[in-house]
Amino acid sequence: GDSVTxxxxxxxxxxxxxxxxxxxxxxxxxxxxxxxVQYPGEGLQLLLKATKADDKGSNKGFEATYRKxxxxxxxxxxxxxxxxxxxxxxxxxxxxxxxxxxxxxTGTRLTIIP
Amino acid sequence: NAGVTQxxxxxxxxxxxSMTLQCAQDMNHNSMYWYRQDPGMGLRLIYYSASxxxxxxxxxxxxxxxxxxxxxxxSLRLESAAPSQTSVYFCASVDRGRDQPxxxxxxxxxxxx
Numbered sequence: 001g002d003s004v005t006x007x008x009x010x011x012x013x014x015x016x017x018x019x020x021x022x023x024x025x026x027x028x029x030x031x032x033x034x035x036x037v038q039y040p041g042e043g044l045q046l047l048l049k050a051t052k053a054d055d056k057g058s059n060k061g062f063e064a065t066y067r068k069x070x071x072x073x074x075x076x077x078x079x080x081x082x083x084x085x086x087x088x089x090x091x092x093x094x095x096x097x098x099x100x101x102x103x104x105x106t107g108t109r110l111t112i113i114p
Numbered sequence: 115n116a117g118v119t120q121x122x123x124x125x126x127x128x129x130x131x132s133m134t135l136q137c138a139q140d141m142n143h144n145s146m147y148w149y150r151q152d153p154g155m156g157l158r159l160i161y162y163s164a165s166x167x168x169x170x171x172x173x174x175x176x177x178x179x180x181x182x183x184x185x186x187x188x189s190l191r192l193e194s195a196a197p198s199q200t201s202v203y204f205c206a207s208v209d210r211g212r213d214q215p216x217x218x219x220x221x222x223x224x225x226x227x
Contacts, residue, residue, distance in 0.1 A: 004156075032213045034215065041220070042220055042221075043118070043204055043206075043218030043219050043220045043221055044157075044204070044206075044216075044218040045218070046215035046216075049213065049215060051213045089156060089157070093213065100145060100208050100210075100214065100216070101147075101159060101162065101172075102147075102157075102159075102216060104156040104157040104158075105156055106154055106155060106156040107156050
């Protein structure tokens with residue numbers, strides 16, 4: 001079945017540091033890929049997505065590129081801020097139309113120190 | 115914009131008690147989902163409903179039942195709570211169509227003593 005493997009946390013960085021959170025996936029078809037973010041005490045929010053190979057999703061300074069050849073969707077940001085502290089989840093979507101199930105990675109807790 | 119609303123936000127139960135977690139969405143979405151979130155496990159799908167009147171098991175359905183009451187509401191019931199069901203429960207919904215993101219509620223934090 002489908003699976004998502006993401007970088008173990010927690011990750012602690014200083015403000016303005018470069019961020020990479022690795023994500024690789026296994027899927028039988030051609031999934032869509034997502035990064036969700038969860039702030040303390042809240043539900044998950046979509047951060048960015050990519051729906052086909054070589055697509056780049058971007059939002060709030062974060063980027064991720066859908067790499068079919070390496071089955072990866074790594075999250076990057078050039079200069080992190082304290083407000084980026086959260087838990088980040090990589091996920092893929094089964095392409096069965098009308099039955100859009102998500103498979104999640106285990107999450108990576110990110111803490112940014114001023 | 116309410117989005118996805120879950121009630122209650124917190125609950126403590128004793129082993130063997132029953133309760134129903136409520137979820138409602140106001141976005142006219144067709145599909146709705148229940149997940150549980152446990153440390154180091156990510157989110158795991160309990161049940162989902164692709165449309166009003168249909169429900170299907172997800173990855174971890176044992177010990178739970180669901181009802182898709184109408185298009186807006188999707189409830190999760192624990193008939194006889196067990197300590198292993200201590201978790202944070204999230205409801206989500208999505209519009210039908212390829213590549214649409216799921217919208218999540220803020221969660222219900224449930225402790226079973």
